[in-house]
Amino acid sequence: MTSIQPHKFSGIFNVVEDNRYWLSTRSLVPNQSVYGERIVKSDDGDYRIWTPRRSKLAAAIQKGMKEMPIQPGSRVLYLGASTGTTVSHVSDIVGPTGIVYAVEFSPRVARGLLRLSETRSNIVPIVEDARHPDRYAAFVAGTIDVVYQDVAQPDQARILYENLKSFCTYGAWGVLAIKARSVDSTSKVDDVYRQESALLSQYGIEVQETVRLDPLEKDHAMAVCRVSEALK
Ligand SMILES: C[S@@+](CC[C@H](N)C(=O)[O-])C[C@H]1O[C@@H](n2cnc3c(N)ncnc32)[C@H](O)[C@@H]1O
Structure with missing residues (x-):
């Protein structure tokens, strides 16, 4: 017996099978498996x-994670889009009234993202370097509610700051995947997370929570942050 239940976060669902819960999003595009993920059919659509x-x-x-800034209708700037695995779920969540500007700097990797965007009108693919927001500012229309970043670079805090400064105003959100080993290969991971939070705070970005992703993603954490002052 399979049922679909809304998750506590809007736009996300639990597929429940034999008392087991699977996270899912309702697909914007029927019969589309983006990266081989299973699709569960229901009366009101396909759940990926x-x-x-x-x-x-x-x-x-x-x-x-306590707060999920990406919601139906959100305007998201996604840095480190890769082939579009997570982008596709973000596209489902924000739905037809939201938009995902998806930045990926490797042209080879971006091929999958470009194919995905041909099937989903709320994804704008941008093949550029996230370190240089000025190079893609012309493609981003209006302000952004959430910058989501997963680039695995040593200067990830500065990249988030530069993009929040370019596209967002006070109160906007940043969601940053911190790969401890990209920032510092020798320090303890908790020290790296603290160091990154302190750096973001110096930039005027307040870290509201840091969720450790071990063992699902070794030595990674997700920092949920908010622009707490006018960024200079
Ligand atoms: C860990 S993968 C992202 C996985 C993806 N977020 C997902 O969940 O489906 C990191 C990606 O960031 C890209 N990347 C790294 N540095 C970048 C930069 N400066 N600008 C844009 N993309 C970058 C890499 O090419 C790679 O595809």
């Missing part, structure tokens, strides 16, 4: 199983 082992955002939700 969202596996925490394949997506750090799903892992953060599974690990008890």
Whole structure:
């Protein structure tokens, strides 16, 4: 027996089978499996199983993230889009009234993202370097509610700051996947998370929660942050 239940976060669902819960999003596009994920059919559409082992955002939700800034209607700037695995679920969540500007700097990797965007009108693919928001500012219309970043770069805090400064105003959200080993390969991971939070705070970005993703993603955490002052 399979049933679909709304998750506590809007736009996300639990597929319930034999007392087991699977995160999922309702697909914007019928009969579309983006990366081989299972589709569960229901009277009101297709639900795509969202596996925490394949997506750090799903892992953060599974690990008890308290606040989910990405919601139906959100305008999202997604940095480090890769082939579009997590982007596709974000596209489902924001739905037809939201938009996902998806930035990926590797042209080879971005091929999958470009194909995905041909099937989903709420994804705008941008093949550019997230370190240089000025290079893609012309493609981003209006302000952004949430910058989601998963680039695994040592200067990830500065990249988030530069993008929030370019596209967002006071109260906007940042969701940052911190790969401790990309920032510092020798320090203890908790020290790296504290160090990154302190750095973001110096930029005027307040970290509201840091969710450790182990064992789903080793030495990773998801930081949920908010622009707490006018960024200079
Ligand atoms: C860990 S993967 C992202 C996985 C993806 N977020 C997902 O969950 O489906 C990191 C991606 O960031 C891209 N990347 C790294 N540095 C970047 C930069 N400076 N600008 C844009 N993309 C970058 C890499 O090419 C890679 O595809």
